[in-house]
Each structure stands twice: as C-alpha cells, then as structure tokens.
Amino acid sequence: MSPGNPDFPEKAPPDRGASSFVYPASAANLRFFAGLLRDGGMVAMPTETVYGLAANALDPGACRAIFAVKGRPLFDPLIVHVADAAMAETLAFLPERFAPLAAAFWPGPLTLIVPKRPVVPDLVTAGKDTVALRLPRHPVARALLEQANVPLAAPSANPFGYVSPTRPEHVAESFGARVPFILDGGPCAIGIESTILDLSDPARPAILRPGAVTASAIAAVLGTAVQERRVVVPQGAAAPAPGTLERHYSPRSPLALFPEGASPPAQEGETVLLLKRPEQDSANPHIFWLSETGDPAEMAATLFTLLRQLDRAGYRRILCELPGSAAAGLAAAIRDRLLRAAGR
Numbered sequence: 407m408s409p410g411n412p413d414f415p416e417k418a419p420p421d422r423g424a425s426s427f428v429y430p431a432s433a434a435n436l437r438f439f440a441g442l443l444r445d446g447g448m449v450a451m452p453t454e455t456v457y458g459l460a461a462n463a464l465d466p467g468a469c470r471a472i473f474a475v476k477g478r479p480l481f482d483p484l485i486v487h488v489a490d491a492a493m494a495e496t497l498a499f500l501p502e503r504f505a506p507l508a509a510a511f512w513p514g515p516l517t518l519i520v521p522k523r524p525v526v527p528d529l530v531t532a533g534k535d536t537v538a539l540r541l542p543r544h545p546v547a548r549a550l551l552e553q554a555n556v557p558l559a560a561p562s563a564n565p566f567g568y569v570s571p572t573r574p575e576h577v578a579e580s581f582g583a584r585v586p587f588i589l590d591g592g593p594c595a596i597g598i599e600s601t602i603l604d605l606s607d608p609a610r611p612a613i614l615r616p617g618a619v620t621a622s623a624i625a626a627v628l629g630t631a632v633q634e635r636r637v638v639v640p641q642g643a644a645a646p647a648p649g650t651l652e653r654h655y656s657p658r659s660p661l662a663l664f665p666e667g668a669s670p671p672a673q674e675g676e677t678v679l680l681l682k683r684p685e686q687d688s689a690n691p692h693i694f695w696l697s698e699t700g701d702p703a704e705m706a707a708t709l710f711t712l713l714r715q716l717d718r719a720g721y722r723r724i725l726c727e728l729p730g731s732a733a734a735g736l737a738a739a740i741r742d743r744l745l746r747a748a749g750r
C-alpha cells in the first residue's frame with residue numbers, strides 16, 4: 407500500500423473468512439480491496455459466471471502479475487470489466503451496435519469485443535487493436551468496480567488451461583498463497599464463462615465463445631443474423647480468442663465423452679458424469695449427474711464444481727455425457743466447454 411494513497415490512514419485491516427485467503431464481502435473489506443486494486447494489487451472477485459483474477463486494467467505492472475500467476479501466455483488477451491457504459495466509452499470506440507446490446511444484456515454475461523482506445527495497455531489486449539469489455543451482474547463485482555473506480559482486467563481465476571472456478575474455495579485450492587485475497591461471493595449463479603461477441607466488424611457480429619446470452623437473443627436485439635464462429639486453434643499457435651485453444655478447461659484426469667443418451671462405456675476405476683439423474687437408480691457409487699431434470703441452467707451451474715470434484719477424487723478417467731450437436735443456448739455452451747476439456 408502506498409502511503410501516497412489518500413485512503414491510507416482510513417484503511418482498516420480486512421476481516422478474514424473461514425478459509426485463510428477468503429474474505430467476506432463486507433463494506434470495510436470492499437473498501438480495502440478497492441484501494442488495493444487502485445494501488446496495483448490483485449484480488450480474486452466473484453462474478454455471476456466464474457470467479458475472476460482482477461487488477462487495474464490501466465496498470466500494466468498489475469496486469470503482468472495476472473499473466474504470471476495464471477501461467478497465461480502473453481498472446482491471450484484479458485477481458486476488462488467496467489462499472490458502467492460511461493467507463494466503457496473511455497476505453498473503446500463504441501460502434502452503434504454497442505448501445506442496444508449493453509441496454510439489453512448489461513449488467514450480465516456478455517463480453518463485447520470493440521476497437522480499443524490508446525489508453526488500454528497493449529499487454530491487456532495482447533497487442534490487438536480491440537478490447538473485450540464486460541459489465542458483470544454480480545453485486546460484489548459491481549460494488550468493487552464502483553469503489554475502485556478503475557476498469558478491472560479479470561480472466562477466470564484458474565491456472566491457464568484448467569477448469570474455471572465457480573466457488574471461492576476453487577481459487578484457494580488452485581493458487582494458495584499466490585492469490586492471498588479472494589472476495590467471497592458464494593457459488594456463481596451461471597457457472598460458465600460469458601458469451602463473447604466480436605463487434606470489431608459491426609456489420610458481421612460473431613460469437614467467439616458461447617455462453618448464457620444466446621445467439622438468437624443477440625440476433626433479436628440487433629435485428630440481424632449472428633455468426634457462431636467456433637474457432638479451434640491448435641496448441642502453441644497464436645490465437646484470436648484462446649478460450650478457443652483446442653485444449654482448455656481440462657481436468658488432470660483424462661476426460662472422454664460419450665453421446666447424449668448412450669450408455670457409458672465405463673471400466674473399473676472410472677467415473678461417469680451424466681447430464682441428468684438416470685431414470686433407474688444405480689448401485690454404482692461412481693455415477694454422478696449435473697442436474698436432476700436436464701435443466702441446462704442447473705447443468706451449467708454444477709459443471710465446473712463437479713469436474714473439479716471428480717478430478718480431485720483421482721479417477722483413472724472421467725466419462726462425460728456430451729449434449730448433442732443440436733443443443734442450443736446454455737446446453738450448446740456446455741457442449742463447447744466439454745469438447746475443449748476433452749481436447750476436441
């Protein structure tokens with residue numbers, strides 16, 4: 407903390423939660439962490455999609471720490487979170503199509519790729535002339551953004567390539583003392599990363615990563631078709647959106663997929679992850695499911711927690727049911743994440 411910070415004498419030491427690095431989102435803690443972020447620190451914050459590892463987006467040194475802690479290659483740009491549309495305007499040249507989308511989906515799980523202004527450091531955008539902007543809906547993220555009053559670069563708070571975190575303890579498990587400040591916002595309501603919409607060519611909006619905001623909902627607002635560009639980039643190559651790297655979101659145990667509705671080819675030592683509770687109860691204790699009824703929102707909210715849990719259990723292989731290719735909305739987003747987790 408720099409003594410030059412005007413808040414300095416007022417800063418009380420924050421209150422810790424049950425786990426050593428997890429802090430309740432009390433007013434005093436929010437104030438403290440907002441100051442820490444302004445001073446170039448790093449804080450794990452909850453959003454409605456997944457937990458993010460946040461730093462001041464206008465401070466290249468602070469953002470460099472995010473790349474280092476995550477083991478993230480510098481060619482993979484960060485999403486910048488904003489407190490409101492006015493803050494977005496200071497960071498980017500907003501195309502006409504921005505306003506209706508922000509009005510319809512912000513705050514919420516939609517990230518918009520737009521031409522950046524020079525104020526955004528090249529490190530944040532990996533040298534691109536575009537920046538990814540999002541206004542999250544989670545009240546703790548919003549309070550932190552408003553109090554920090556700086557844009558926050560925040561990729562998902564997981565080691566690069568691993569399953570995203572949807573609970574504060576996921577962040578603590580992965581990083582330990584390397585991420586000593588985690589703000590508790592409970593389990594993430596959506597549980598899967600935001601939809602990324604590329605508006606860099608406003609005439610041809612394209613989804614780079616499917617999420618809770620669907621192509622059809624975006625098309626309805628824009629009154630135009632939206633491309634769904636599932637970019638798959640081989641490992642090691644420079645990538646337009648490395649959420650699009652071939653292998654991503656992967657547990658350490660090998661993950662194999664089987665078609666929706668098929669019977670899983672499980673062997674000794676393997677576990678099965680179904681999309682919904684099986685009709686007949688099974689005596690096999692190694693069968694798990696993402697939802698009771700097949701509701702995609704419930705499936706998305708449990709996906710990363712269950713994958714992490716099964717990974718920790720050390721099975722030889724995780725066999726996971728894959729939503730069919732006709733899946734739409736959140737089910738399509740789950741299909742996307744599972745294909746990537748399996749390296750396909």
Ligand code: TXA
Pocket residue numbers: 453455456457458459482483484485515517519531534536537538540542560561562563598599600601602614646647648649650
């Ligand atoms: O839901 C979310 O979006 C979460 C929460 C924390 O907000 N964040 C998240 O960030 O998923 P991350 O870094 O794990 O994924 C961001 C993706 C990356 O695949 C990155 O390559 C892509 O967005 N991206 C960022 N800036 C971009 C740009 N200018 N052009 C294309 N892709 C970009």
Ligand code: MG
Pocket residue numbers: 561562570
């Ligand atoms: Mg990520």
